[in-house]
Amino acid sequence: PRARSKHCGPATFEGSPCSECAIVHKHISQLVEIVRDLKAHTNYKYLRLGNMQDLTKMYAAQVKELKL
Numbered sequence: 001p002r003a004r005s006k007h008c009g010p011a012t013f014e015g016s017p018c019s020e021c022a023i024v025h026k027h028i029s030q031l032v033e034i035v036r037d038l039k040a041h042t043n044y045k046y047l048r049l050g051n052m053q054d055l056t057k058m059y060a061a062q063v064k065e066l067k068l
Contacts, residue, residue: 003028 005020017025038051
């Protein structure tokens, strides 16, 4: 899927994005990086399923290690 700016202007070259759309693409790329590299203190409601599964496995390993 392609993202377009609400204020899309004419493209400078055929097939290339206008300056407004190029900014949107850069912003989306930054958001993707933030989602991929979540901080340890991120609230659970903002985690994806894969992130929660990883946390569950980590906590299960800690519990297993601490059992006497």
